[in-house]
Amino acid sequence: MQITGRITSDAVVRNTKSDKKVVGFNVALNENYVSNGEKKQTTTFFECSYWRGENLAQCLIKGTLVELTGSVGVNAYMKSNEPKASLTFRVNEIKLHGKSNAKVEEQPPVVATEGAPSFNTIPVPEDDLPF
Structure with missing residues (x-):
């Protein structure tokens, strides 16, 4: 599944009992819709x-x-003796699009997958492409 939203607080690194590190953070996903001619928004x-x-x-x-x-x-x-639930999301891939006060189109996304984050910062000339 794929979701796009804004981080609601700075990420925190925690250690598990087996000494593995996990990065925890919260994301808000806003959805806009129109109901009876009125604009509404829900946040998950x-x-x-x-x-x-x-x-x-x-x-x-x-x-x-x-x-x-x-x-x-x-x-x-x-x-308080009431059943509650929250949504969790186990992240496999992250694309960073920048801060809310920055223009997204000016900052290309950074993609991180397995292992340490990989930042593609070395430009490759078009004539050096294999196709």
């Missing part, structure tokens, strides 16, 4: 976890627009 919040490189946490700051690929889950719990 996801608790995200990224297990493939803690170095990326420094880039996952509040307000950053991110495009995430991964899988959705549900975290069920009790609060």
Whole structure:
């Protein structure tokens, strides 16, 4: 599944009991629609976890627009003797599109997948392409 939204607070790196590192952050997904001629908006919040490189946490700051690929889950719990649930998102791939006060088209997305984040910063001349 793929979602695009803004990070609601800076990412935090946590250690599991087995000493693995996980990056945790929250994303808000806004959806606009029209009902009876009136514009409305709903916001869905996801608790995200990224297990493939803690170095990326420094880039996952509040307000950053991110495009995430991964899988959705549900975290069920009790609060004040009432059943509650929250949506979780286990992230496999992250594309960073910049901060909310920056123009997205001026900042090409940064893609991170397996291992440490990979930043493609070396320009390749068109005549050097193999096709």
